[in-house]
Amino acid sequence: MQNLKDLTWDVNEWHDADGKRHISFSLNMYVRAYVRQTRGTRYRSDNHGKYARQYIECQNALKDTFRLVMDLNKFEPFGKQPIGCAINVFGPMAHRSDLSNLEKAVEDAANGQVWHDDRWIYERGHGRKGKADNDLLELHVWEI
Numbered sequence: 279m280q281n282l283k284d285l286t287w288d289v290n291e292w293h294d295a296d297g298k299r300h301i302s303f304s305l306n307m308y309v310r311a312y313v314r315q316t317r318g319t320r321y322r323s324d325n326h327g328k329y330a331r332q333y334i335e336c337q338n339a340l341k342d343t344f345r346l347v348m349d350l351n352k353f354e355p356f357g358k359q360p361i362g363c364a365i366n367v368f369g370p371m372a373h374r375s376d377l378s379n380l381e382k383a384v385e386d387a388a389n390g391q392v393w394h395d396d397r398w399i400y401e402r403g404h405g406r407k408g409k410a411d412n413d414l415l416e417l418h419v420w421e422i
Contacts, residue, residue: 310336311375312382340387364403369413
């Protein structure tokens with residue numbers, strides 16, 4: 279699990295020529311791919327599988343990190359409005375996961391922290407994943 283004292287980030291907020299707001303994150307964090315569930319199943323504390331537990335721990339760490347970075351930089355989350363996002367994930371194990379599952383994991387963690395809800399994502403930028411020596415998560419969010 280990521281220790282907050284080891285966490286580094288770079289975050290920027292700006293407005294483009296049309297006055298649309300952008301936020302760009304770069305975090306040295308591990309992202310665990312979204313764990314698919316079958317219809318009717320739920321995660322319960324007495325019934326966690328190994329991967330489901332790891333996914334939930336990673337989700338909580340990502341949520342805490344997004345909340346910390348947004349609060350420290352005094353950024354307001356995007357409201358109930360159409361937004362776009364692009365997600366890039368790199369790390370020693372990132373190449374072994376589906377890009378769509380990695381993106382879903384980041385989107386779920388950003389709910390309530392970076393944006394109101396991921397259902398407001400109307401546009402998706404080109405996402406990437408790749409093998410690297412160190413974990414890196416890049417997230418770019420913009421108003422539409």
